[in-house]
Amino acid sequence: MTAEPDEHLDTVLIGGREERLIVIVDYDFEWPSLFDALASVIEVAVGEGALSVEHIGSTSVPGLPAKPIIDILLIVEDVADENVFLGKLEAVGFELRVREIGHCMMRTTARDVHIHVLSAKSSAISDYLDFRDWLREDESDRHLYATTKKHLAQQPWLDMNDYAEAKTEVVTQILSRARRWLEAGSVVRYSEASIPHLGPHET
Numbered sequence: 264m265t266a267e268p269d270e271h272l273d274t275v276l277i278g279g280r281e282e283r284l285i286v287i288v289d290y291d292f293e294w295p296s297l298f299d300a301l302a303s304v305i306e307v308a309v310g311e312g313a314l315s316v317e318h319i320g321s322t323s324v325p326g327l328p329a330k331p332i333i334d335i336l337l338i339v340e341d342v343a344d345e346n347v348f349l350g351k352l353e354a355v356g357f358e359l360r361v362r363e364i365g366h367c368m369m370r371t372t373a374r375d376v377h378i379h380v381l382s383a384k385s386s387a388i389s390d391y392l393d394f395r396d397w398l399r400e401d402e403s404d405r406h407l408y409a410t411t412k413k414h415l416a417q418q419p420w421l422d423m424n425d426y427a428e429a430k431t432e433v434v435t436q437i438l439s440r441a442r443r444w445l446e447a448g449s450v451v452r453y454s455e456a457s458i459p460h461l462g463p464h465e466t
């Protein structure tokens with residue numbers, strides 16, 4: 264990583280860097296149910312301030328190996344207005360880990376759930392959803408992404424964000440194909456209950 268991203272991380276991380284072992288596990292068919300339960304907790308806690316709660320990241324893609332961390336996207340009107348969500352989520356067991364312009368991330372103390380909070384007009388929302396929906400659709404890019412993650416997980420990382428940064432080139436390639444797919448008008452936004460779950464031997 265360059266000095267500029269390093270300095271940025273040191274500014275936005277609450278509690279500083281954390282050296283963690285990156286573990287990639289096979290897809291767990293319980294992950295959608297875990298998300299559903301967490302989404303209910305978030306929606307009740309934040310109330311009308313929660314404009315949308317989405318399952319994102321690798322655990323939202325059937326058949327894709329992943330870190331056993333449920334990633335959640337919480338969309339609010341304005342993430343800068345922390346009164347809408349911060350204290351309410353802290354009250355139900357989440358802690359603030361990242362605070363930067365346009366984005367906050369909260370997590371459980373067990374570090375097995377990440378809530379990414381974005382403003383309704385954030386361009387990052389489509390990045391998360393387009394990437395997820397394309398990987399749910401395309402076996403080839405699921406395989407590419409899984410292979411990339413497993414390779415990178417074998418290396419030591421000073422912080423999980425460094426590991427995420429190392430995936431950028433592959434993520435950008437996959438996202439470009441997702442955008443072409445969208446432009447072709449093929450996209451279907453699946454609800455968590457209706458996504459096409461793969462069988463236990465499909466990847």
